[in-house]
Amino acid sequence: MTSPSSRSGHAPRPVVGVLAGFFVLLPLASGAAAQTPEERLAELGIELPTPDAPTANFVKAVTTGNLVFLAGHGPCGGLDESNTGKVGLDHTVEEGYEIARWVGVCLLASLAREIGDLSRVKRIVRVFGMVNTPPDFTQHSQVINGCSDLMEQVFGPAISKHARAAVGMASLPRDQSVEIEMLVELHDP
Structure with missing residues (x-):
């Protein structure tokens, strides 16, 4: 032309x-x-594990309308000294970040089991991160960034940017170092 x-x-x-x-x-x-979320996971070298069974009278995910509520998840695949104890005492902030990232993988595994195709995700709406810490610990956000950063890598910023709370807890169930809940919006069917 x-x-x-x-x-x-x-x-x-x-x-x-x-x-x-x-x-x-x-x-x-x-x-x-x-590029699908599953393709991005593969590119990151992440294979979603089989979600752990709930340890009490609840389910890992509940879908109502276009919303999926993911229950509090700790590290899946078993607890040991690498993912239990207090961040800031038994683990560094960097180790806490990696634990939170792994918990994010566990959340995605439960989400995939609930909805099938992760491409159905329209928005990560909210992440609520709890970190097992000593009372004087102040870097909760840096720890929970492990999960938030993973969501951005898997879904991209337009879908993954979410409201978030990152708080410290005196203890968490089974002495896990991190527990995270997540709320997800799905595309209309």
């Missing part, structure tokens, strides 16, 4: 600028949208 100035006797020149920019941006936008 040539520019309109070629009609005035000047040599034809290619059209560049906005039109060309449009064609450059279009494949990037469609390519990013084509």
